[in-house]
Amino acid sequence: MYSTASESVAADERHRGAESPTSPEKGGPAPAAEGQSETFREAESTTRQRVLQLVVEEGPISAAALGRELKLTAAAVRRHLDAMTEQGILEVKNVTTRRRGAGRPSRRYVVSERGQRSLGDDYLGLVQTALSMLQSASAPSAEDSLVAEPTPETARGLAREYFAGFEQRWERQLEGVSDLDARTDKLSQLFAEDGFAGFTRLVGRDNPLLAMQSTQLCQGHCPIREIAAAHPVFCEEETDMISRLLDVDVRRLSTQAAGAHVCTTHVPVGREKLAAEQRARAAASAEAEQQISAGAGATNESRPASGGRKRIVISPRQQERLS
The missing domain is CATH 3.30.300 (GMP Synthetase; Chain A, domain 3)
Known part of the structure; x- marks a missing residue:
């Protein structure tokens, strides 16, 4: 995905060149076989891509955090970070935290503007959409349409058309x-x-x-x-x-x-x-109340309607006591 990985590997090899003598005349080890060298470069490129991908996703991020995420040593991570920083793919942000104390900034890595450009831009699709819209727009001339500053309405229409393709595919x-x-x-x-x-x-x-x-x-x-x-x-x-x-x-x-x-x-x-739970509880409560009301209605229907006030019957003995 990242075209800069192979360049970073080459820069890394230049860094190690002075420290790793390979000439038999100097008493150093014999040059590695071509196949082994190619395998090493591929492994380094893959690791560098993983480091860059994690910086893209988690930046600003420290070398220690990168090492923990990728299960690499601090030295291995810094080698890749230094190479990509030298190339301008990454840049360093010094962050001071309360835990570290004032005056002791922590180095955090982020993708630079050059690094963002190296990840690729989608201007071709956008230009094609713009040309299609300009061709269909009613303008005095095609030349005037191409050089005129787009109005906010034109820019919004272009943006809507650009994302419409993504939305249609992703919705499915x-x-x-x-x-x-x-x-x-x-x-x-x-x-x-x-x-x-x-x-x-x-x-x-x-x-x-x-x-x-x-x-x-x-x-x-x-x-x-x-x-x-x-x-x-x-x-x-x-x-x-x-x-x-x-x-x-x-x-x-x-x-x-x-x-x-x-x-x-x-x-x-x-x-x-939370809103879904509240709606579910409200619906369940409404259903329960409806069932209670329905049951109460059936009970009332089974009772004979007395109509008017309730009649109280008092026996003769109760009348004597009340009098």
């Missing part, structure tokens, strides 16, 4: 998935398959309040981030598409077009589950 693949958690996870997989590096994060799942539990639908890569930065309606239309596909109101927390490292959409899973 989401059929039959009713659980909101499972549906959100499936949508993240569909985002990943189409180059958006989709994944999910579970939030507040240990909170006793069900309404506070949620899922974050994340995208580690935005193929049209530069266009979305110039025209935020693309982010708005994408958010609306997510809401329709999940059949729930969602809220956008961050976008790469606005400078964030990950596009994040808040999905109120707990709130929807």
Whole structure:
């Protein structure tokens, strides 16, 4: 997926070149066989792809956290991180936390602008859609349409057309998935398959309040981030598409077009589950009341109607006592 992996491996080999003599004349080990060298490069490339993928999904992330996730030593992880940082694929963010104390920043790695570009952009499909819309639009001339600044309505229409293709395909693949958690996870997989590096994060799942539990639908890569930065309606239309596909109101927390490292959409899973439970309880209560009312109606129908006030019969002895 990442075209920069092989370049990173080459840079890594250059780093080790001075430290690993391979010439027999210097008393070092004999050169490795060509097949072994190729196998090593493939293994290094695969590991580097895994490191880059995790930075895309979890960044900003530390080398220690990467090592734990990938089950690699700190030295192995830093070798890959240093090589990709030197190439400009990654960049370092110094973060100061309360636990570490002031003046002792922790190094966190994120994907740089160059790294985002290396992951691929989807401008071809967008340009094709734009040309189709411009051809069908009523304009004084085709040349004027191509050079004119697009109006907000034109940009929104273009964004809607661009995401319509994704929505139609993904809606079919989401059929039959009713659980909101499972549906959100499936949508993240569909985002990943189409180059958006989709994944999910579970939030507040240990909170006793069900309404506070949620899922974050994340995208580690935005193929049209530069266009979305110039025209935020693309982010708005994408958010609306997510809401329709999940059949729930969602809220956008961050976008790469606005400078964030990950596009994040808040999905109120707990709130929807709580609402569903409340609806189920209300329906069960209404049904129970209906059954009680029906039973009471049948009992009243079986009683003879006395009509008017209730008649009290008093015996002669009771009359003497009352008098």
